[in-house]
Amino acid sequence: MPVTDITTDTDNLTMTLTADVDAPVDRLWRAFTQPRQLERFWGPPGWPATFTAFDFAVGGHAHYAMTSPTGEPSRGTWEFLAIDEGRSFEVLDAFADENGEPLAEFPSMRMRFSFDQTATGSRLSNITYFTSVEALEQVVAMGAVEGSRLAMNQLDIVLHDLREWFQGKGTNVELLDDVHVRITRLVDGPRDLVWRAHNDPELMKKWMLGPDGWSMVECVVGEHYRNVWEQDGDPETRFGFEGETLLLDEPRRSVSTEKMIGMDGPSTTNDMQFYEEDGATLLTLLIEYPDIQTRDMILATGMADGMEASYARLEREVLQAA
Structure with a gap:
């Protein structure tokens, strides 16, 4: 994980994040200064960012929104205060309304991003300066420390070539916390077709x-939605899942609830995102479980092995035939 440290300092009114990556400084710089790259990790899992404006010049502005699994936006704006090309830049960061105007009830913060070479790659130092202890505590209470950690720990995926990073690794499962699991799988095919294979009943079958x-x-x-399976044509083996679609952003993101048909209890929330690079599509599935016991019970069923068998079949029987 790239993040090595996050500290808050009430004496100096700062929050400092440090992250080390095995990529050169210029690659790390591009990740933070190109909006299509930046939006891949600026929001934490479950709250991906979309930048609608990015005028990277002193006095210019950037506008973005992070969107929850239910479609709720959290908007922000940057004003670029200083730029030292390839080395650092500073912004005035503020919570914003739908027009990009700062919200008075939330604090604005000066943020400095610095990029330095290390023996194994490069280091990001991100210092946020607050105007008061109250402002710092308000932002921390909103989850800024853990949210920043989860967001910046996505940097590895962004900084490396997708095929180089994921090819041959199959279906990867990460436990993010007690109730969140992230599953990633590189599928060798274009995003539009991979999206259709997840939403067209004839292809899904x-x-x-x-x-x-x-x-x-x-x-x-x-x-x-409702999906039902059976083994070897035996109706007695039937089982299935059903749920409600919460968000559909074709071909980038699909969010739905899920529970086993006929079972009582709360649902999981499945947040599937699709990202294409060089003709391959990275699938990222963030699952939110109701509790750690449900998480462990479902993972113990061999879910990941079943998913890997399905994705191998997707590449072999759907994408190659297209």
Whole structure:
């Protein structure tokens, strides 16, 4: 994980984040100064960022929104105060309304981003300066420390070539905390087709099957979805999942609830994001479980192995045939 330290200092009214990466300074600089790169990690998992403006010049402004799994936006704005090309830049960071205007009820903060070479790559130093202890405590209470850690720990994926970083690694499962799991899988195919394979019932029935011997006998998509499988044509083995679609941003993001058909209890929330680079698509699935016991029970079923079998089938039987 890139983040090595996050500290708050009430005497100097600062929060300092340090992250070390195995990439050169110029690559790290580009990640923070090109909006399509920046929006891949600026929001923490579950709150991806979209930059709608990015005038990277002293006096220029950037506007962005981080969107929750239910579509709720949290908007921000930067005013660029200073730029030392390739080495550092400073912004005035503020919470914003839908027009990009700072919100008076939240603090504005000066932020300095510095980029330095190290023996193994480069280091990001991000210092946030607050105007009062109250402002610092307000932002920390809103989850800034953990949110920043989760966001910046996504840097590795951004700084490396997707094929080089993910090829051959199969389906990867990360435990982010007690109730959040992140699953990543590189699929060798274009995003539009990978998206369609996740949303077209006829295509889904070709690959979303888990281990050999299973078939999908029911597939309903839309605002309310329902998927049912059976093994070797035996109706007695049938099981399935159903849920509600919360957010659909084609072809970038799909968020839905999920629970096993016929089971009581709370649902999980599945947040699937699609990112394409060089003809390959990175799938990132963030699952929110109701509690740690449910998380561990579901992971123990071999879910990841079933997903890997399905994604291998997707590449073999759907994408190669396209």
